[in-house]
Amino acid sequence: MTLVLTLVAAIVVTVLRFAKPDIAVRNKLGLLALFYWGASVMWCVDGFASLAEGEAFIEISGKAAMADDALLGMCVVLLGLVVWAVCKAVAHFSDRSRAQH
């Protein structure tokens, strides 16, 4: 579920990136899309490693485990947003201080 939620977030942000270029430029949506794609690719490798060990690609055994995984996925998407906001703020202040000098 973590992989699925991150992948959905990656696809949504990528579609927004190309559908709304003006908003994307202002808000550095490309960076957010890269964050989610990077994590999705890494979890895919993790999933294939699980497959190689005879486990499931995505854990779907038990409602509690799935709920935990879904909650983790939501936290991952939220953390991506937080890191992106911090990156945006840092870039903003960096640009401002460069303009002042």
Added chain:
Amino acid sequence: MACFLVPTAEAIVTTVVAKCMKDAEVDPASVGDAVQAAKEDGRISWRTKLSWLNGLLWGGAVLLCLEHVWHGEVVFYPPFLTAMHSPADTAVMLKEMGTVGVGMALLVTAVWGVMILIVDRSPSLRTALAGRRG
């Protein structure tokens, strides 16, 4: 266990390289004809392409770090990795870093390589990205 440390190490290296490239571009004496030509025909600079790899690697590493914290594999006190408590677990962790971690770093780099191949061969996409970078 600590597979995300391998992409993190790669991210540190690529960030340092990107910083060196940025410093070189800021120096007016080092802005060569190649950079100017790239700007004129809409080509995307290697610094920008490297920033995409940085985004993929840092984003993936940070989000995977959260997953490891969630599962109790990374803690906020030394030695930070619970697998470091016993030599047997450490061996398993190192094996996982060598297989899954290296696989993650390689696949992310391969995806980035495919990305820049597509962008370099698609003038419309290149123009869109060069003009409206997000």
